[in-house]
Amino acid sequence: MRDTIPMVVGGIPFGILFGALAVNAGISPFGTQAMSLFVFAGSAQFIAAGLVAKNVGALFIVFTTLVVNLRHALYSATLAPYLRHVKARWLPLMGFTLTDETFVIVSKRFEERGALPYGQWYFLGSAAFLYADWQLCTLVGIVAGQTIPNPQEWGLDFAATVTFTGMIVSMLRNRSTGLAVIVAGVVAMLANPLPNRLGLMLAAMAGVVAGVIGKSLFREDQVRHE
Amino acid sequence: MNEALTIGGMALVTFLIRYPVLAIVGKIDMPKRIFEALRYVAPSVLAALVIPMVLLPNGQPIQRPFDAIPLVSTILAALVMWRSKNLLATVIAGIAAFLILRATLPLFVS
Numbered sequence: 001m002r003d004t005i006p007m008v009v010g011g012i013p014f015g016i017l018f019g020a021l022a023v024n025a026g027i028s029p030f031g032t033q034a035m036s037l038f039v040f041a042g043s044a045q046f047i048a049a050g051l052v053a054k055n056v057g058a059l060f061i062v063f064t065t066l067v068v069n070l071r072h073a074l075y076s077a078t079l080a081p082y083l084r085h086v087k088a089r090w091l092p093l094m095g096f097t098l099t100d101e102t103f104v105i106v107s108k109r110f111e112e113r114g115a116l117p118y119g120q121w122y123f124l125g126s127a128a129f130l131y132a133d134w135q136l137c138t139l140v141g142i143v144a145g146q147t148i149p150n151p152q153e154w155g156l157d158f159a160a161t162v163t164f165t166g167m168i169v170s171m172l173r174n175r176s177t178g179l180a181v182i183v184a185g186v187v188a189m190l191a192n193p194l195p196n197r198l199g200l201m202l203a204a205m206a207g208v209v210a211g212v213i214g215k216s217l218f219r220e221d222q223v224r225h226e
Numbered sequence: 227m228n229e230a231l232t233i234g235g236m237a238l239v240t241f242l243i244r245y246p247v248l249a250i251v252g253k254i255d256m257p258k259r260i261f262e263a264l265r266y267v268a269p270s271v272l273a274a275l276v277i278p279m280v281l282l283p284n285g286q287p288i289q290r291p292f293d294a295i296p297l298v299s300t301i302l303a304a305l306v307m308w309r310s311k312n313l314l315a316t317v318i319a320g321i322a323a324f325l326i327l328r329a330t331l332p333l334f335v336s
Contacts, residue, residue, distance in 0.1 A: 062235035076247035095245025162320030169307035184270035185277035207270025
């Protein structure tokens with residue numbers, strides 16, 4: 001519990017801001033709370049609110065969520081070796097509640113102490129605390145958001161752009177990632193006139209290929225950056 | 227935008243990213259190369275989304291100072307993220323810069 005408190009406090013403004021932005025973006029109060037209850041993924045929810053404000057279709061929002069949350073597969077892969085002894089029935093719940101915050105807290109604990117016999121309780125206790133925090137803050141944000149007029153003046157559509165930018169910067173841990181970002185950006189600009197977001201797919205693939213090539217080019221296998 | 231469809235879809239993909247790996251990786255060994263390539267998917271897609279949004283506001287190249295507001299605010303947000311490593315501070319700084327520039331630029335440039 002004590003290890004989770006800083007994350008709970010850090011999540012408060014984010015949860016309130018999400019609730020306020022989402023209702024002003026045009027998501028119903030009920031839908032906003034439902035998103036927090038069932039999706040439970042802060043950055044993705046935040047970006048979804050920004051995209052709803054831009055009148056983007058459901059399919060594209062779901063696709064963006066997939067992309068933004070792909071990092072969670074890495075978290076799962078990192079934690080899984082420590083959870084081999086955990087009964088299978090707990091794993092869906094752990095999967096559902098795995099967030100950036102939980103990962104940071106739990107992986108640190110496991111790295112320090114190895115696989116604990118009751119590791120699942122440490123994981124779920126921390127996650128439950130964060131889940132309750134997120135629900136409550138969303139609710140506060142919904143109420144606050146409904147009382148604030150003129151949502152269009154907030155620069156809401158720009159929120160998605162800066163959130164994406166912040167996430168890119170946080171991922172720039174090595175040169176190969178930088179190369180992937182640059183190549184993806186250049187291809188996206190060149191392919192921008194293509195219809196149906198084809199340019200986006202091309203740019204993403206080019207970025208991944210550039211990253212993989214860059215990884216061996218810069219010999220990042222030999223040097224540990226993390 | 228269909229709200230139930232959007233939220234249901236988001237919930238489903240998020241769960242399908244988090245859970246299966248947790249269940250499978252403990253039992254079998256996944257090819258390491260796939261995970262290494264996965265690392266580059268998110269930054270690549272995000273860059274492919276953001277860079278045209280910022281360099282081609284409204285689908286057109288930047289022509290007037292007013293068009294450069296998203297670019298300037300985004301660069302500022304990137305610097306805040308790089309320095310602070312705090313996503314919330316970054317989002318607030320970026321939106322604040324965007325709103326302040328949008329409100330004050332007309333005072334200097336006609």
